[in-house]
Amino acid sequence: MKILIPVIAFAILLIFFVTRLPRPRSAAVTVTPSPTSSLQPPTSTSAVPTELQQVINDIRAFRLDDPQLVAPAFSHSLDIPEE
């Protein structure tokens, strides 16, 4: 029983100090991928058309009925009445 008293006192003191210790703050961590990280998005080369692909795209987009060149429609023969 005499032994238990210092043990209990020590335990109480230990609990007291532990609860008084400052709690660790939650720190906002921003993770920036390193230049060599594999998580970085791969640089896409397919999005940028090659010069040849650009020519091909232009040929495919070409229109013989270009709206900018289409003639306006109007009456070629007005039927103006006689007086």
Place this chain on the structure above:
Amino acid sequence: MLPTLFALNAAYRLAFDNWGLARNQYLQYKTEATRQAAISATRQLLPARNVLWKTYLQDLRAQLASDTNIANYSQTTAYLNLETEINFLDNQDSEFSGITSLAQAKQLSKAWESRLGKSEPLSITARTQILSHRLDQFASRLQPFIDSASPSSTLDLVKQKLGTSTPDLKKRHQLLLDVASLMLQLP
């Protein structure tokens, strides 16, 4: 159609609808008031048609100059002929504003329409030259890739198609589309 031309087209449509209404009322009632209304509506319509066509030719002339740089004889001729037509149409504006009778309007309108018989083929020529030049440009842009390609049967086919000479714009465009597909198959 360019924005200015689009607006002029809308103005012409409105003038045409108003003219049709005034014309029908005159034919129906034959009164002095309806006659004057018909003259007034015709005086609005003829310049609207004139400016619409003139602006179209001006746009074509500008497009011909910017696209082709008027690099050969036929392009120069088309450009100068467009210039002549535009000048003619410029002078028509004052004629139309002085219309005082339906008979006079009819005469001026007929003369204008008769001139259109020459003006319209000219516009088709200019348009064809612009489109033809654009197709030539595509072929020129492809040439460096053809020159640097390794010999193959596909390359021979590309050269054969590009070497085909035809005045038909539709066929020329189709040949270029074929070449474009073949170019992607080159080794």
